[in-house]
Amino acid sequence: MFIETEDTPNPATLKFLPGRSVTGDARPVDFGDADVALGRSELATALFGQPNVRRVFLGGDFVSVTKSDDISWGDLKPIVLGTITTFFESGRPVLSGTQSAPEHDVAPEDAEVVSRIQDLLDTRVRPAVAGDGGDIAFRGYKDGVVYLAMQGACSGCPSSRATLKHGVENMLRHYVPEVVSVEQVED
Numbered sequence: 184m185f186i187e188t189e190d191t192p193n194p195a196t197l198k199f200l201p202g203r204s205v206t207g208d209a210r211p212v213d214f215g216d217a218d219v220a221l222g223r224s225e226l227a228t229a230l231f232g233q234p235n236v237r238r239v240f241l242g243g244d245f246v247s248v249t250k251s252d253d254i255s256w257g258d259l260k261p262i263v264l265g266t267i268t269t270f271f272e273s274g275r276p277v278l279s280g281t282q283s284a285p286e287h288d289v290a291p292e293d294a295e296v297v298s299r300i301q302d303l304l305d306t307r308v309r310p311a312v313a314g315d316g317g318d319i320a321f322r323g324y325k326d327g328v329v330y331l332a333m334q335g336a337c338s339g340c341p342s343s344r345a346t347l348k349h350g351v352e353n354m355l356r357h358y359v360p361e362v363v364s365v366e367q368v369e370d
Contacts, residue, residue: 191316191336196249198316211318213334216237228271240335247316247335327363
């Protein structure tokens with residue numbers, strides 16, 4: 184099995200492309216630690232079993248792995264590649280059970296605005312950040328403020344705040360005049 188790798192804007196994160204579906208039709212899943220992965224993804228659990236793996240993000244056709252600062256990618260990359268290869272060769276499913284997106288309380292009067300926001304995020308923003316090994320997740324809308332969480336390579340990336348404020352916020356304000364600002368939240 185040949186797995187390609189790509190750098191991401193976050194120097195602590197590498198994107199691994201196994202040449203096959205990772206999450207399939209399910210939404211991408213971000214695992215901030217081993218406890219969150221346990222019982223939800225054998226692949227993420229196996230990756231967290233390796234020393235110095237700090238975050239695992241499973242996208243549609245890629246896996247982003249974030250390392251700790253005290254190891255180089257030169258040392259960790261072969262271990263991660265071996266773990267991913269062994270997992271996919273086993274034929275086991277990447278995700279256990281169903282992975283549903285978190286529900287968000289939306290005031291009935293905001294439902295149409297939230298629908299337009301989510302459509303823009305799904306069609307214009309998420310594909311771009313997936314190219315960098317991450318995702319952006321809608322977490323709420325209230326009084327003109329959109330709450331978003333950066334995931335995968337985008338979580339902790341030095342440029343993520345600029346991406347949110349200058350890219351996403353400007354686009355949302357342009358297409359959805361009800362949007363006043365965008366705020367980053369942590370999952």
